[in-house]
Amino acid sequence: MTLELSRLAGQVRVMGQQLATREREYADLVAQAREWLTQYADRGEALRHPARGFHAAIPTGEPLDAEFPLPAIPERFTFIAADGTEIQPDSHEIAYYYLINVGYLVYRHGSDQTPEAHSLPTIGYAEDDIYDRSRLVSGNLLDIKRDLAEITALADLCAAEPSDAVTIAVVDGTLIMWTLAGASPDYQREKAQVYIQQLEHIRDSGAVVAAFISRPRRGEVARLLYLASVDGDLKQADEERNPLRHLADYAVFEMLAPGARSALFASPSSINYDYYEKEGHTIHFFYLNVAEEGGAPAIARIEVPAWVAEDADRLALVHGAIVAQARITGDYPYALIRADELAFISGPEREALEDMVIASLVRAGMHAALSPKKYYKTLTRQGKRKFR
């Protein structure tokens, strides 16, 4: 049966009205948040300790309301962007396997060279691939493998650059392995170590690394502002209702001028403190308006490890390079768009891979068959039809 859009029309109309109302309510909350940002701008030092206990953004030495204009952009630098996609394993398929595809673009600013565009597809099918500590690899476990594949590709590409080159490696998403949340400490440590090792390789190559998150929903700075409003009192903060609890940080920072960044904060994530901090890679973040002059604000959250955050030159390179890339399109880094395009696996490509797998199994003398469930889905999902 087709999706009965007529049954949804009423719900969608109400949804539109309620979202518009919420947007108007948010405007008041944003005004409140900005007021607190100014009012408590110098309370960073006092809030640092309670912020961690409240899972709020952790202030650094910069005033909370600091705004840093676009720094000078180097004439020549190399911007390497990577993004990954995956095909989840499916027990109803012909064979149990997964695919990770990492796309990357190497864009050399200030040169006439054609950017290098590649993708690195890896198929996992061996016992060691599809089992991780006796658990079948899928969902979050595969996301972890994809995150590691992305950062490894970036580290390898940075290592291949000349040591005197100015290079920035950018991952689409986050540098914090959120996908590890909920796993055992032992497992978290093992995977985080591998990730951190790649961050170290990037540092050793002389490059800088950052993560770009477009229109982030996180509200860690908003939590910090609420905490500031109760004078850093954790008990009071827990007991009272936080009016900013649903406010995303990006809305607060839409007042940043085009090209400007916010103050730096450290991420309160326990994964950050349990693993990254110990190795000198504490993940910091700031908000950045990557829009052009006169354009609507385009706020991104930029994450960097401590060795970038604490080095003014490296931080300025990340700031300037990301804006320079975003100005190619107007409001989003060109290389990240291309990395996503290179990583993307289309429906026909997925089908072609399935055909290749079937052919390979048949050639090897193996009987290949879909599960009955999958077989019938292939019959019913070719195109929905309705004869009335």
Added chain:
Amino acid sequence: MSENRLQVGRVLRAGVQGFVVGCELKQPDIPPFGSFVRASGITPGSAIYGLVYNVSLEDDLFARHFVGRDIDDAVIKDERENRQVPVEVSILAVGCAEGKILRQCLPPHPPVTLDWLYQCADEEVRAFTARLDYFRLVLDARQTPVDELLAASIRAAAAARPEEEREMFLVGAGRELARLLAGDPLRLEGLLRRLQTA
């Protein structure tokens, strides 16, 4: 000239009246409008001859975004050399061959998907245009800019001949056109004018 140098692209879709091949924009030798091309037939030793009647670039939403923007050369190079810009070359079938026997008629079968399409070497063009029966196929091909295509193919066939033979070939082609378009003198005049630039 080696076969590799004459490769145009691979067949994407095909019928007996014509077919479409896909090729990369960075390819230096996309054959011009009106030029002679050849694809392999289904049976061994067979071939299908055709004329290029359109070269088109498919629309691309990402590239559209940059129209009107001041963009770096690197972006243009990335768009042209790395992104898969699908250039489609449309071919009108005008003949076929079984071994050494050439026929100027529609082929019995279309070429097969992903078969290579080759530009015809001068020698092949001369052999194929030793007869001009394909004129009628072109004149009947309503999906193409008929007169422009026919004139361009005649000019291409003349150019494939030594200089001293060109005039004689063009006179012969003019006579054949006069025979086929005897009832339409205005159209004939237009076609002959187009040939004068050869």
